[in-house]
Amino acid sequence: MIKNTFTLVLVSAFAAVAVASEHEASPAHGAAPAHSEARPAFNGTVLDIRDTPEDFKMPGKLWDIVMTSGAAPAEAGGHGGGKDEKSDTLIVWLPVEVSFTAKVSGILTHDAIQYNLPRGGGTLDLSKITSGDKGTFYLKFNLVEFNNPSAMKVYFVSNAKKRRIDGDVYGAGCNVFFDVTSSFQKSNSGEGIRFNITNNRHISALSGHFIFVQSEKDKVYLSQVEFNDSKNRDYLCKI
Numbered sequence: 001m002i003k004n005t006f007t008l009v010l011v012s013a014f015a016a017v018a019v020a021s022e023h024e025a026s027p028a029h030g031a032a033p034a035h036s037e038a039r040p041a042f043n044g045t046v047l048d049i050r051d052t053p054e055d056f057k058m059p060g061k062l063w064d065i066v067m068t069s070g071a072a073p074a075e076a077g078g079h080g081g082g083k084d085e086k087s088d089t090l091i092v093w094l095p096v097e098v099s100f101t102a103k104v105s106g107i108l109t110h111d112a113i114q115y116n117l118p119r120g121g122g123t124l125d126l127s128k129i130t131s132g133d134k135g136t137f138y139l140k141f142n143l144v145e146f147n148n149p150s151a152m153k154v155y156f157v158s159n160a161k162k163r164r165i166d167g168d169v170y171g172a173g174c175n176v177f178f179d180v181t182s183s184f185q186k187s188n189s190g191e192g193i194r195f196n197i198t199n200n201r202h203i204s205a206l207s208g209h210f211i212f213v214q215s216e217k218d219k220v221y222l223s224q225v226e227f228n229d230s231k232n233r234d235y236l237c238k239i
Helices: 005-018 060-066 181-188 200-205
Strands: 045-046 090-091 096-101 113-116 122-126 137-142 151-162 163-165 168-170 171-177 193-196 208-216 219-228
Touching: 060 151, 060 208, 096 219, 113 122, 151 181, 151 200, 163 200, 168 200, 181 193, 193 200
Parallel strands: 045 113, 090 219, 122 219
Antiparallel strands: 096 113, 096 137, 137 193, 151 171, 151 208, 163 168, 208 219
């Protein structure tokens, strides 16, 4: 059993729809204006990231799912949806806000910090966010421009090798992705997703991509956030 903070929170979704993929496809990076809602106030340090996100790859099977209205595959290994990809589908890249909070000082570089990522999201280096070697923090996403949260799908693409800590296996593995929509929405609506930094558990739990998808007629709204750790690359599948 995979036992890490992230998968403990989302284990039911992970166990049900893990899909392996050996092939990858690069999504297009077109963008179009989207309706913006007022941002809630954040009580902490706020960093506006304006750099254009780098190109990223997602598993080919996940790309198929995204481009067929975000429908989940009928079974592991399937391409899902049962619909043909529309050649005239417009991909609309949206921004995302990512916040980290801790109830005890010394766990994070700031007790509360929020990154406002541009359209298309971006990459966050955990080594620049955490500062201690024990304790827990909470991660939360604010998807302010997804205008229909109930229709949004959330996928997690793992980039963490499995490793054993105190007899338990941490990390979801390489070349796998998961539909975590239900558990993500439940956790994200509260304090956020809880992570423990002891023995770098958070790196194995969190390294990878969150992909956010909402389909509407001939449009697919997308955003993504990648987490890695530049000081602990041995934990990662890909550097």
